[in-house]
Amino acid sequence: MNKVANRQALCETLLDLARSDKDILVLASDSRGSASMLPFVKELPEQFVETGIAEQNIVGIAAGLASCGKKPWVTSPACFLSMRAIEQVKVDVAYSGTNVKLVGISGGVSYGALGMSHHSLQDIAVTRAIPGLTVILPADRHETKKMTEALVQHEGGVYVRIGRNPVQDVYASDDYPFEIGKAVTMREGSDLTLIAAGETVRVALDTAEALAQEGIHCRVLNMHTIKPLDREAIIRAAEETKAVVTVEEHSVHGGLGAAVAEVIIQHRPVPMRIIGIPDEPAVTGNTAEVFRHYGIHTEQLCSVARSLLQSTE
Numbered sequence: 001m002n003k004v005a006n007r008q009a010l011c012e013t014l015l016d017l018a019r020s021d022k023d024i025l026v027l028a029s030d031s032r033g034s035a036s037m038l039p040f041v042k043e044l045p046e047q048f049v050e051t052g053i054a055e056q057n058i059v060g061i062a063a064g065l066a067s068c069g070k071k072p073w074v075t076s077p078a079c080f081l082s083m084r085a086i087e088q089v090k091v092d093v094a095y096s097g098t099n100v101k102l103v104g105i106s107g108g109v110s111y112g113a114l115g116m117s118h119h120s121l122q123d124i125a126v127t128r129a130i131p132g133l134t135v136i137l138p139a140d141r142h143e144t145k146k147m148t149e150a151l152v153q154h155e156g157g158v159y160v161r162i163g164r165n166p167v168q169d170v171y172a173s174d175d176y177p178f179e180i181g182k183a184v185t186m187r188e189g190s191d192l193t194l195i196a197a198g199e200t201v202r203v204a205l206d207t208a209e210a211l212a213q214e215g216i217h218c219r220v221l222n223m224h225t226i227k228p229l230d231r232e233a234i235i236r237a238a239e240e241t242k243a244v245v246t247v248e249e250h251s252v253h254g255g256l257g258a259a260v261a262e263v264i265i266q267h268r269p270v271p272m273r274i275i276g277i278p279d280e281p282a283v284t285g286n287t288a289e290v291f292r293h294y295g296i297h298t299e300q301l302c303s304v305a306r307s308l309l310q311s312t313e
Contacts, residue, residue: 003166009141013148035075059088066098078104082123093157094132108249110164116281125254137198142171146178183230189219193237238268
């Protein structure tokens, strides 16, 4: 399978769109390289703004540009954009209703060995609690392209989290419907539902394939939009399968699992497990090593699924 970083797909799509739409601007906080935006800067330097390491300022500048009719895209490390600049995100973007797209790059545990200061494992919990802010995690390059095209047409503040490293495709191509707030059923199943977002979608699909070899049929939902959440897809999954497992590159507190649990407990309670990073500073290592350590891996997820299904018998 192809492995392309989502940040590269973001740059390629924005560059293509910005050639004909001069209102599209990219802003970086000394992060043009980390965001893979060098080709954009080289070709369209007049549509690029460098603020230096000033995450709070970059959000305020973007909000000002949006108020003037521009379409700014902020590209800054997720760990800083979602924490250091969160007041500006809340007030200048969400509360003020400005059309700013906030792209948290190198999200989750992408920075690996740099540890807790550079991991962004609380960003979904924080941003999804802010009124007026959409939250999206694309799964691969195809979804990143579709998402970017959709967001250029979308009015309002959005927080997007993408990783740093190349990821395997979960889609064969970009020839599929993408809709903000609508989950994608990647695989049908009647025994158990796996719900994932971002880079854990690939893990969920691999787990479903492994369980299928044992006669366990798993539905896989790509919940790319955490807010607004596709409540109907979650309720339908709870009604049509015996249990639900969420898989995320985020703290188990306040992220995808919590969002799904809020729906299930109020509408259709079923056995459920939330798989993510526990309440501790995450171990250091590359993404694969950290995922395996915390059970975000096919073998461990298969074990969780078997145990959960046995509890329903």
